Amino acid sequence: MKFSIDHKSHVPLYIQAEELLRDLISKPEYADGKFLPNEVDLARQLAISRTTMRLALNKLVYEGLLIRKKGVGTKVAAMSVSSRSNNWLSFSQEMQARGIPIKNFELHVSWVLPPEPVAHFFEINADKKILKLERLRGRPEEPFVYFISYFHPRVGLSGEEDFKRPLYDILDKDYMIIATLSKEEISAKAADKFIASKLETEAGSPVLFRKRFVFDQGDRPIEYNLGYYKADSFIYTNESRRE
Known part of the structure; x- marks a missing residue:
C-alpha cells in the first residue's frame, strides 16, 4: 500500500502524518492488533524525517491507539x-x-x-x-x-x-x-x-x-x-x- 502527504500544504508534516495514521488504523487490514509498516519505511514513503514520523506515532501511542514494543514494532491497540x-x-x-x-x-x-x-x-x-x-x-x-x-x-x-x-x-x-x-x-x-x-x-x-x-x-x-x-x-x- 502506498502512502503520501502534501508537502506543499500549510498543514505541518507531522500533523498530516498523524492524520494519515488515524486513517490507516481504521482500515480492516490494520485494525485491532495488526502491525503497521515500520517507522523507517513509513518515513521513506512519506518523504519525511524519522523524527517527524516518530512525533506522529508517539501522539497515537500516548492516546492509546498504538502500542510500541522495542525490537518488535508498532501495532494497533485492540479495542479496549x-x-x-x-x-x-x-x-x-x-x-x-x-x-x-x-x-x-x-x-x-x-x-x-x-x-x-x-x-x-x-x-x-x-x-x-x-x-x-x-x-x-x-x-x-x-x-x-x-x-x-x-x-x-x-x-x-x-x-x-x-x-x-x-x-x-x-x-x-x-x-x-x-x-x-x-x-x-x-x-x-x-x-x-x-x-x-x-x-x-x-x-x-x-x-x-x-x-x-x-x-x-x-x-x-x-x-x-x-x-x-x-x-x-x-x-x-x-x-x-x-x-
Whole structure:
C-alpha cells in the first residue's frame, strides 16, 4: 500500500502524518492488533524525517491507539474492554450486556489455607481451608484478565459447581446469597513473571490490579477477589454523582 502527504500544504508534516495514521488504523487490514509498516519505511514513503514520523506515532501511542514494543514494532491497540464500577454485575453478565464475547482460557478450583489478608477479611482462623477459584478470561483471541477469588466457608460452595456460569448467579440461585455491596481498591503495578505468563505479556508490563471485597445483604463478607487486567486491553471507569 502506498502512502503520501502534501508537502506543499500549510498543514505541518507531522500533523498530516498523524492524520494519515488515524486513517490507516481504521482500515480492516490494520485494525485491532495488526502491525503497521515500520517507522523507517513509513518515513521513506512519506518523504519525511524519522523524527517527524516518530512525533506522529508517539501522539497515537500516548492516546492509546498504538502500542510500541522495542525490537518488535508498532501495532494497533485492540479495542479496549471497559468496566463500570457502579454496575453491579458479574464479569460474565457485564460483558454479555456489552455484546463482548468472552472465553475461559483456564479455570482452577482448589481448597487452600487462606492467606493472612483473606483470613483477616473473613474473620476466620488461618488453619481452616477455604475455596479458591482461579480464572483466566478474555476475548476469544487472547486473555486479558486473571481472577483469583476466595470464598467464606459460610457461603457453602462445594467446588463442584459449574463456574462457567456467572458467579453471582450461582450464589443467588443455588445458595440464596445475594452479593449486595462491593468495596474496591485499584492500583497500577508491574506484572511479575507469573502474571505476565498468564496474560501473555512481558514481565514488568503494566497491569491494572483490583482488589474487590464483596458483602451479602447483611453486610457479611462472602468473597475476596483479586483481578489482574492487561493494561492495554482494559479500561476501568468510575462514575460519581453529586447529590
